[in-house]
Amino acid sequence: MTLPRATLRLQLHHDFTFDDALAHVDYFDALGVSHLYTSPVTTAQPGSMHGYDTVDYGTVSAELGGETALRRLSAKLHERGMGLVVDVVPNHMGVGGAHNxxxxxxxxxxxxxxxxxxxxxxxxxxxxxxxxxxxxxxxxxxxxxxxxxxxxxxxxxxxxxxxxxxxxxxxxxxxxxxxxxxxxxxxxxxxxxxxxxxxxxxxxxxxxxxxxxxxxxxxxxxxxxxxxxxxxxxxxxxxxxxxxxxxxxxxxxxxxxxxxxxxxxxxxxxxxxxFDVTALAGVRVERHEVFEAVHRLVFRLYADGVIDGVRIDHIDGLADPREYCERLRQRLASLRTEPPYIVVEKILAQGETLRDDWAVQGTTGYDFMNDVGALLHDAAGAEPLAAAWAAISGSDASFSEVVLDARREMLAAYLAAELDHAARALHRIAREQPATRDYTYASIHRSVAQLAIWFPVYRVYPVHGMRTATDNHYFDIALDGARRTLPRAYRAALARVDAWLGASAPASDAERPDAGAKATANAAGGADTTATSAASNASTRATAGGADRAPHATANANRHGNAARSAADASIATNGPLSHTLVAQRTALALFSQLTAPLAAKATEDTAFYRYGRLLSRNEVGADPGDFARTVEDFHAANQLRQRRFPHALLATATHDHKRGEDVRARLAVLSEIPDQWSATLRAWSTLNQPHRRNGNVNSPLGSTDWAPGPEAEAMLYQTLVGCWPPDLAAGDEAGVRALAERVAQWQLKALREAKRRTNWLAPDEAYEAGCRDFLFDILAPQRRDGFLHELETFVARIAPAGVSNSLLQTTLRITSPGVPDLYQGTELWDFSLVDPDNRRPVDYAQRAAALGDDPPSARLAQWRDARVKLGIVQRLLALRTRAPSLLRDGAYLPLAVHGEHAARVIAFARQHGDERAVVIGTRLATPLLEDSALPLVAADRWGDTAIELPPGFADARWHDWLSDASPTIPRTRVVAVRDVLAALPVAVLSNLAPKPKTKTKAT
Known part of the structure; x- marks a missing residue:
């Protein structure tokens, strides 16, 4: 298996092609990544800026340079010992237009x-x-x-x-x-x-x-x-x-x-x-011939060695993600001797884990982004900030309550047809049997709607049409909510819907124990069958830790899979309605799953995130704003779990889908440490900017909503400005402030429409939107440089050092935690981007290449505003991964105890593989220790007696700090004073391995 050491995500389009990427391979190599990881390379709608609207799975996009240019890029990467991972979109194609x-x-x-x-x-x-x-x-x-x-x-x-x-x-x-x-x-x-x-x-x-x-x-x-x-x-x-x-x-x-x-x-x-995007039509990749057609190009490129791994987009849209992953692994494994590298885009709810039987290396990293993001927040700020938001919004609703309201609205106004399809599929089942034919469509529709509204995760993943124990854990939560919401008269219908959706086999089929193995449902549209059961039983279910076993099962699995398809077809032909009932149930279950997944995404990420503004740094893809903060122990536990189950999953802190850039979130997290100060600031700014409100009484008290932008949108706007204000921007820089205002205006329009309060995408209120834009440009106008602009700049300057400390910790943890660190294009320098398209702006790679160097990151801290310190940390830690690939890829993860006055403000762990060792130490929740400091570095004397206890055997070695080039001595007591190891930077990575003169090491 070509396991990436570190990946770098590139968004390809007609203005950044394969040859453009090729021109920067020297930089990517020098930075230290082992693999480029690209957006889809198949032919998309003309002019597509993302590639997810594929119109031809069989050809490489000519706009990106075509297959010749792709092979040219791949060859250059392989010459450098690097590799290529590509995004695959099996769930949907671009439709409309004239090209599909x-x-x-x-x-x-x-x-x-x-x-x-x-x-x-x-x-x-x-x-x-x-x-x-x-x-x-x-x-x-x-x-x-x-x-x-x-x-x-x-x-x-x-x-x-x-x-x-x-x-x-x-x-x-x-x-x-x-x-x-x-x-x-x-x-x-x-x-x-x-x-x-x-x-x-x-x-x-x-x-x-x-x-x-x-x-x-x-x-x-x-x-x-x-x-x-x-x-x-x-x-x-x-x-x-x-x-x-x-x-x-x-x-x-x-x-x-x-x-x-x-x-x-x-x-x-x-x-x-x-979701609700009419330009993208769902593909039935669960059908054998469709699966082959969708992946034919991918299989050829993989067999030819052009690509080295795949990232699967929107896995939850598929009828059966588990079966798909298994089949994909089998097919890829049959083409090359080494097992394939596969990761999936999967949003995990709080407490949810990726299923073990999916035969993938893990997720694309949203779960890590949530873990590390929550670590940066102070739990003590949750209640005061919630109270402040309640005062602003006029509601004390929790985030979960906001989501429930959004789910109800999404079903009624945006996903009504999808709900209807699922309900009708179940109603057809009811009509097939005399005992159930009097369950009305309306009663089934209401039951399905309530189940979907209360569903706590994206979807279930049944095996052979039956829900697993894990599925039932989540389904029972939805059942409980539906029972409490529906009138008693509908509970019988709800119970039948529960049974049809995988709680039990059809009564008439229960007498035939082989029935469940003879047919599986596809998505809506017919009673087709696939080879799920037999192929699953015949294959070796390779998880991340045992993926190398998969190739040995491929031939048998394909043989048994064909047999299963034939058996299923024969079963339907000979047994008639009984088998059709089973197939209909599984079809309904697939439709229900393909309803709850987009409902969860649309209600949470694309609605509630723009309605609930306690602290926007927690309103991020893969996160739950209600889960405000995580302890160091929580973070360690998540890392240890990943190390055991999916040690080669991607670790992301920025993506093409993020709502706010990684450094925006890191800065906003500081507000959790100063909730009272931030609340007072919000009130002061609201008063200061009252004269610029539009469309109503400009003297309206905080809480009234008869003006633009309104209290909630105004409060979110202030958070956004604080989060994305560039470190080197001065209030008197008219051109710079204007450019920022244009970017924020683009975010603001999207945020207002996604919130769906006073405007939306279906029926925009252009007058209100114009009032909001005018308000934004008024408060950022040049004449306000001594008023609001000065206040904003001053406040950002006050919290920026703590935000930078958070950023450097986040960067360090991403590269040293169990998993494969992923860098989103350009974020090796500061990432103060907002939601797309802002996070997909062109990247100045020449600037980044010029920032590479041999000097330690600590030498760059004084000039932290230029972000070279962040890039230096990325370069140094990727060099450590190159120097000792097994240490951070396979090494044991050892949480370290921290004692003393400020123990809660330190996170520390060790990695060990054989005789290779590393100790990672970082500063968190540093705001009280950074008062009056212009640098993102806690003064040594403020640490007091805070110390870290190292494991046995860690004292007898020569240590090198890869971030400062210091050579600290570990006392025999194995107790290290934080003031000594964090004297040069807010983070340190000590190792008994010293850097070697730079030589190229192939990705392993």
Whole structure:
């Protein structure tokens, strides 16, 4: 297995291509990372800035440079002993537009398309207008308005020889079964002759072949005569006049899609989306042929040695994440001798852990980001800050209560169609048996809704259609909430829904013990089966610690998997309704899981995080703001658990999805140490800026909401300004302050719409939004340089040293804790970014390369504002990982006891592998010790008698501090005074290994 030593995440797009990355390989190598870790490399929608809207899984993006450039980058990395990990997006594809061939084929041929079962489309919609059709909710206004305005047009695509309906960038093919009527409408003999070859066409596969031959004749005609004759056809359907407009409408009504206003998607969409993003359609990767098609390019690149590992995006969107991971590992393992490196993007709730049977190395690091972020917060600040927020917002609701309200709203206003799909799947089960057919759709719908609202984690992960004990732990929490919320009359329906969602097998199937092994459900859209059970039993379930066993099971697993598919199909064919009931249950369970996951994300990350403002540094992806702070013991326990279960998981503190940059959060965490001072500051600033409020009584008391931005949004704005104010920005720098205001305005608009209080994405209140923007620019106007701007700058300067101390600790812990440290592009210097797109701005790699050096980070502390001290720590600690890869990769993790006056302000642990040792020491909650200090360093005399106790055997060695180049002596008592080891920096990493002259070490 090519285990990364450290990764660096790159966001690729047309302005930062493979060749752009190639140009900086020398820097990445010198910094010390072993692997680049890129955003998706497959072909995405044109102009995509992220790559998650894949339109062609089979090709490398030409906008990124194509496969030749990818191979060029890979070859350069491998020359340096480095590697390449790529992001894979198996859950969804970009649709709409004109570039997804699979999707366009579905629009053209409907249910009989070769790709009809590649997507989660419900072809049996209860709405007659959608039965057998795909909803296309991409119109900017109601269908009738757009049709009458002439913005829906019939066109002829000469390059592909097909008629299409075009709306802006969106293209919808006309079914060839309608070509005969289209060609005849021109009233030309030559076109009428061509029409004859299209007569009588249906959507059946044989007729699709006949249509292809008829198209060849049409292509030859156009090549001879040009497209001018075809213009007569288009004129017959031009929508400027009522008669041709009605003809166009009737043509559209005959197609396998329904063009609709974008607002209809919430209630009527009949295919699975990524969350509520209608431009991304869910892919049925659980189907064997779809799995192979989605990964064909990845498998070829892996087999050729171009890529060395994969990161799986949004694992919770899949019908069966466990089965997917297992199958992926088997396929990759069959292509190379070493086991594959696989990590998954997974959001874990408080107390939740990644399942052991997923056959992956671990997560992409959100869980570590939460652990280390909570460590930086002072638990004593939780209650005072909560009280201050209650006074501002007028509500003392806890974060969990805010989330519950958001969940209710999301189900009703944003995910109503997804809830309907899950409820209807269960209602179909009810109708199959006499004993349950009187459970109404309404009672089932209410039960499913309440279960989803109260569900405490993203989803369940059943095995063979049955919930596990872990699943039941979380499901029981949801059941309890639903029982307390629903009227007693609905409890019987709730109990049946519980049983259907994996609590027990169907009663009629329970008598057949083999039934559960014969079929597994796929996502919505049919009773297809996959090889989950037999493949799972045949394979070796490789976890991070035993992944090298996976290749030995591959051949047998594939054999048994094929047998399982055949057995399942045979079971359904011979046993009829009984097996169909089982399949229907598993389909419903998949739909329920694919409802609770986006509901959790939308309600928490994209709504509640923007409504609850106690302290925004805890409102981060993967975190629970209600879980305000963690103790040192908590952090140690999390590291030890990861070391035992997933020692090669990624460790992240910044990502392309973060809400606030790692150094924004580190600075805001300081407010937890000074809650009273911060509360007083908020009140003073609110009073100072009252004259700049908009749209109401400018003298409104704090707590009134009849003005823009309103008390909650204003308080969050102040936190944001404090968090992201650049260290080197002066209040008198008009251009610099203006640039900051533009960035914050972009964040503010997104925050207001995500909060969904007074404006939202569906129905924006532009007047309110403009008032909020005006308020922001007024309080940051140049004339306020001696007023609010001065106050803001002064306050930031006061807490900045403690924030920097937090940042340096966070950086150190990420690189020395069990796992694989991941650097998000550019964050080796200060990361005061906000939510995307701010966190995806261009990176100045020349500046970073120039900041590399041989001097110790401690020598850079005095100039901490330029961030070179942070980069120096990254460079030095990655050098230590290169010098002794096994020490920080596989070494034992030993929490160290700290005693004395300020023991709570120190974290310390040791790593040991054979004779190699390291001791990591860091400062936390340092604000009281940094009073009046311009440096992020606690003066030695303030530590008093605080000391660290080292393990036995750690005294008899020569020690080197990799961050200061000091050579401390460890006394035989093994008790080390903190004032001695933290004299040069707020962090220290001591090792009995000294740096060697720089030589290249291959990634292992």
């Amino acid at each position: 061939a699979w999707w366009l084929d579905i629009l053209e041929w409907g249910r009989h398309s070769a790709y009809a079962r590649h997507f989660d489309v419900d072809w049996h919609s209860p709405d007659p207008a959608l039965r057998g059709k795909v909803l296309m909710p991409f119109l900017g206004a109601p269908y009738g308005e757009e049709l009458e305005a002439g913005r829906i047009e019939l066109r002829f695509d000469a390059q592909r020889t097909r008629f299409v309906v075009a709306y802006g960038p969106h293209v919808c093919p006309i079914c060839p079964a309608d070509y005969a009527a289209l060609l005849q409408s021109a009233d030309r003999a030559d076109l009428a002759a061509l029409a004859a070859s299209f007569h009588g066409l249906t959507t059946q596969p044989d007729d699709q072949q006949r249509a292809a031959h008829a198209r060849d004749a049409l292509r030859e005609y156009v090549e001879r005569n040009g497209t001018e004759p075809i213009d007569f056809v288009l004129e017959a359907y031009a929508s400027a006049d009522p008669v041709p407009r009605e003809r166009l409408h009737k043509l559209l009504e005959r197609q396998h899609y329904r063009l609709a206003w974008w607002r209809t998607a919430t209630d009527e969409i009949n295919w699975r989306r990524f």
